[in-house]
Amino acid sequence: MHKEDDEIKLEEHLRKMHNKGVNLYLEDRPASPEEIARKFFVSEDAVYMPDFVTDTDGKLREVRYDKVKYR
Template sequence: MTSEKETNSSLLKSQLETLEKSGIKLYLNGLPSTTEYIVKKCVNEDTVYMPDYVTDEEGKVKEIRYDRISFH
């Protein structure tokens, strides 16, 4: 059996790989990133990251920016 963490990791990795291959740029905390690094950070840390979908003038997604969310 796979754990929920492994399932989430596989799903996120698959989605991001598809988007990255289609030319969408990935960022983590304002810096260019990769699918592997984002998956590692989002799934393996006890931190919440929120994706922000940035579009071009035609409404097509051109970037996904994952930013760490702080709870105060």
């Protein structure tokens, strides 16, 4: 089974951020770039929305993906 191009691109993007010290979370728990990318593209009844958390200097510190359900 091959990963879709968009999933691979998201995983690579998240990995770059993580390697720069940005903490990644999925539904309020630490998660890997692979886990987030997989969940982001698999869910059919909901979407995962990123929330970008910065420090007081505006530097990105966390990206939190939370599930947003459709009606």
